[in-house]
Structure formats: structure tokens, C-alpha cells
Amino acid sequence: xxxxxxxxxxxxxxxxxxxxxxxxxxxxxxxxxxxxxxxxxxxxxxxxxxxxxxxxxxxxxxxxxxxxxxxxxxxxxxxxxxxxxxxxxxxxxxxxxxxxxxxxxxxxxxxxxxxxxxxxxxxxxxxxxxxxxxxxxxxxxxxxxxxxxxxxxxxxxxxxxxxxxxxxxxxxxxxxxxxxxxxxxxxxxxxxxxxxxxxxxxxxxxxxxxxxxxxxxxxxxxxxxxxxxxxxxxxxxxxxxxxxxxxxxxxxxxxxxxxxxxxxxxxxxxxxxxxxxxxxxxxxxxxxxxxxxxxxxxxxxxxxxxxxxxxxxxxxxxxxxxxxxxxxxxxxxxxxxxxxxxxxxxxxxxxxxxxxxxxxxxxxxxxxxxxxxxxxxxxxxxxxxxxxxxxxxxxxxxxxxxxxxxxxxxxxxxxxxxxxxxxxxxxxxxxxxxxxx
Numbered sequence: 001x002x003x004x005x006x007x008x009x010x011x012x013x014x015x016x017x018x019x020x021x022x023x024x025x026x027x028x029x030x031x032x033x034x035x036x037x038x039x040x041x042x043x044x045x046x047x048x049x050x051x052x053x054x055x056x057x058x059x060x061x062x063x064x065x066x067x068x069x070x071x072x073x074x075x076x077x078x079x080x081x082x083x084x085x086x087x088x089x090x091x092x093x094x095x096x097x098x099x100x101x102x103x104x105x106x107x108x109x110x111x112x113x114x115x116x117x118x119x120x121x122x123x124x125x126x127x128x129x130x131x132x133x134x135x136x137x138x139x140x141x142x143x144x145x146x147x148x149x150x151x152x153x154x155x156x157x158x159x160x161x162x163x164x165x166x167x168x169x170x171x172x173x174x175x176x177x178x179x180x181x182x183x184x185x186x187x188x189x190x191x192x193x194x195x196x197x198x199x200x201x202x203x204x205x206x207x208x209x210x211x212x213x214x215x216x217x218x219x220x221x222x223x224x225x226x227x228x229x230x231x232x233x234x235x236x237x238x239x240x241x242x243x244x245x246x247x248x249x250x251x252x253x254x255x256x257x258x259x260x261x262x263x264x265x266x267x268x269x270x271x272x273x274x275x276x277x278x279x280x281x282x283x284x285x286x287x288x289x290x291x292x293x294x295x296x297x298x299x300x301x302x303x304x305x306x307x308x309x310x311x312x313x314x315x316x317x318x319x320x321x322x323x324x325x326x327x328x329x330x331x332x333x334x335x336x337x338x339x340x341x342x343x344x345x346x347x348x349x350x351x352x353x354x355x356x357x358x359x360x361x362x363x364x365x366x367x368x369x370x371x372x373x374x375x376x377x378x379x380x381x382x383x384x385x386x387x388x389x390x391x392x393x394x395x396x397x398x399x400x401x402x403x404x405x406x407x408x409x410x411x412x413x414x415x416x417x418x419x420x421x422x423x424x425x426x427x428x429x430x431x432x433x434x435x436x437x
Contacts, residue, residue: 077412078153079351080339082295087154091435094151100435101149105159108428111421112145113402119167119324126400127325131245132236136305137321137328142166142401147417148338149432150345162334165299166418169399170264170323171337172302172330176271177377179282180219181360182289188277192216192363200276204229204269209253217256218270219376220368224254225266230308230319232326234265260371267322267377272310275319279312282320294343294350296336303328322377324400334416341397341405341414365395365407387426390433398425411436 080086091098116122120139127133146160183189189199192215197205205211210225217223226234235248238261254261271282278285283302291300304318305328311317321328343349348356364376373383381392394408402420406429407413420428 077346079342080153080295086335088158089151089154089156091156094154094156095437096151096156097435097437101157101432104428104431104435105147105149105157107424107431108147108417108420109145109159111424111428113419113421115142115401115419117142119401120327122401123324123327127238129241130236130239131248132233133326135327136230136232136307137303137324137326138331139324139327140165140167140331142419145417145419146334147415147420148334149416150338150342150414152412153342158334160334160418163297163299165301165331165333166403167324167401168330168332168337168403168418169325169401170329171397171399171403171405172324173267173322173377174397174405175286175302175330175340176267176274176282176320176322177219177364178290178356179274179278179285180215180270180376181356181364182285183274183277184360185357189215192219196273200273204272209256213256215270215273216376218266218273219364220260220370220374221262221266221377222258222260222368222370223256223266223269224259224261225256225269226253229265229269229272230305232265232268234263237263237265237325258370260368260374264321264323264325268304268308268319271304271322272308272319275310275312275317281317290340290343290355291336293353293355294339296339297333300330300332300336302330334418337405337416338414341407341416344407345409345412345414347409385426388430390426390430394429398422 078087091101116125118141120135123135123139124133143161143164143166146162146164147158148155148162149157180189184192194215195205195211196213196215196218197211204227205213205225210227213223213225218225228234233249235251239248275282286302302320304320305326308319308321308328309316310319323329343355344361347358348354348361349358365378365380366375367380367382368374371383373380373385375395377397378395379385379398380395381387381390391408391410393410394406394413396404396406398404402418402422402425404415404417404420404425406415406417415429415432417425417428
């Protein structure tokens, strides 16, 4: 509170200075008209110089005041501190109909996803039609339904075991996208329109087709990259039904940027490429740049495969996976997922510190040309999704088995749910919005 009061006092002082400068500017402007002209040229230069200096001061001080005001605003928002209990508030105090919100939570609890609790079995069943599918990374038995609803940063409701670490499957892709955004923010990647082979010069992007792939193509899953990565062929990932191996191998390629295909091999290619840019393990980058600053626990883990180790600067580093399709990916608890969601609801700002740029978040949630339902590894409602009366400005991370982080920055609302029946996500979110008074 003392820090905020100090900042408010500074803002008040800056306002007074701005008023004084504006007053002086008006006086100079008025007196320049009334004074006798001794030398028209000298008088004009004098008036111009005085006005220019005052205007420069005016804009400088205005800029300072805007920065300080932004910091004050960030301090006014509630952020859960690291290692402390996350503050809960009654749903009614946060603008919800408490009874209707309880009904939505009960809906989530009663509609648990049907995937096997032993996720190794669940994965093998789900991808059994892939010709050479096998598990190469760790798996873990899952827990039951769990989740949180945040409003204005406070916990409006929660259910299940919030501290349990579970696989989160393709929600991992949104973390991977964030690591790409950090590389853009820090100018390690100059532009998403750059060709990836300008950064990764091994054989991975050889050939006319693969060499034309940009970072954006990898981020919005429109690259149609072909090849083998860590022993897994691109064409073996979610092949069309009723198609033989020969047809898969010799399929016609689509021009990068024109065709959306959800494909974990190509997502893992993005992780591999970013590893070459960062030159250190991506979990370390995420920990230092995002997870530690937002106060996440030390229990989350990000894995790759047994065969996804590569050598960078003489060190063996594991290239992580963007999901749990073959095992691995992000293992994380519900509380840490909620912190990550809150960071995005606050446009990348945490307690006054801009951890990832607002420009990146806007780009990540923007619908892509190849698939308006998809941005940079975040899903949108800008395509053909029908969630009833839910506003279409929200966006979300989604993973196998019913794992979701839903972000509504306009209403400062975050929804995290684990192990929900995936077909009922829209119904569940609509119930929450119906509970807002």
C-alpha cells in the first residue's frame, strides 16, 4: 500500500507539472501575438523554439505519467503471491450468481472424461490406428475432475485436487508457443515470417518445400512439413481413415500456409527448432522467463522422448514434446495452470512486470488463414465453433482427455478444467457465463 500511495503521489505531481507547462505554453502563444515585431524572422524562430521545447516537455511528461499510471493500475490488480494461499472470494462478490455457478461446477464433476485413468492405456487406445505409434516418453495415471474459476484474479470457485500433478497433453502447445513468443520479444527470432532454415541449417529443412516453411507456419500448424523426427514419420500422425501406408508416404504436399493439419511431429519440430535458437533446454527458458516470475510451484515438469536428445554446444539436451501423443509433454497441477492463464488474461503483465509482450499475445490468439479456429497454438471462437452465448473474443488451450485453460481478458476471467468430457466444453463454459450477473 505504501508503494502504491507513493506512485499515486508521483502521478499527482506529474499532473501538476503538466498543467504548469500547458499554462506556460498558452501564455507564450498568446504573448507572441501581442508583442511588437522587431524582426519577423527572429521573432518567428523565437516563438517556434519556445513552443517546440514546451511541447517536447509536455509529451515527455505525459509519457512518464502514462507509464506510472500503468504501474499503479498493475498494483491495483490482484495477483496471487508465490508460496501463499490464493485468495478466495464469495462468488456473489465477484459478480456471479452463486447457485448457478455451483450448478456449473457440479456439471463438470458429473461429466468426467471417459479416457482410462491409466493414461498409457488411454494413449495407446486413442492412437491405435496410427501404423507405427508407440510411447517414447513418460506417462502418469491421472486424477479425477478438477478445476478453478478466477475472476479479477481471485478464486471464485474450485473443485478437485488442485495440487495434483497430471499430464496436460496438448495444452503443452500453448506453453511452447509462449517460448516462441519470448524468442520474438528478445529478437532471437527476427520475425515469424522468417524461414526456419535461416536458423536451423541441418538437413531438417532441406528441399524446396521444407525450406519455404516459416516460423508462423509451424506455429499455426499449416507447414505440411514432411520427414522423420526422432524416428517418427510425419505422415504416421493422425492419418486419414482407410488410407494405406503407401498412400500416406506419397501423399501430395500442400503449400505452406494454405492447409491446416493438426500434427504432433510438426509441433515437436517447432520445439526442436526453438531449442537451436535458445541453445538451452526449453523448460529452463519457461521456468526462468515465465513460471518463476508468476509464482508457479516447483512440481511441474516438461518432458520429451527417450530418443529426442540432441547435442547443442557440446551438451546433450532433450528436445521436449508439444503434447502427450507419444508420452511426455507438460505435467502440471491445476493451480499452476491457473497462474499461466491469469498471465494471459492480464496481457502478459504480472504485478507490473511485462513478462511477454502484449503484441505477441494478440498475434497468438488471432485466427489463422488456414484455420480461423486456431492461432499460434491457442484455439479461438472465430471460426465455426458454437458455444452458445459465450463471447467470441475468448481463446483457450486444449488437451486430450479434457484439459483446458480458457482465457477472457476483457472480463478478467480464467477457467481451468481437468478431465472434462471434451464434447461438453462449450456447454460448461456457457453455464459459467450464464452465472455472471
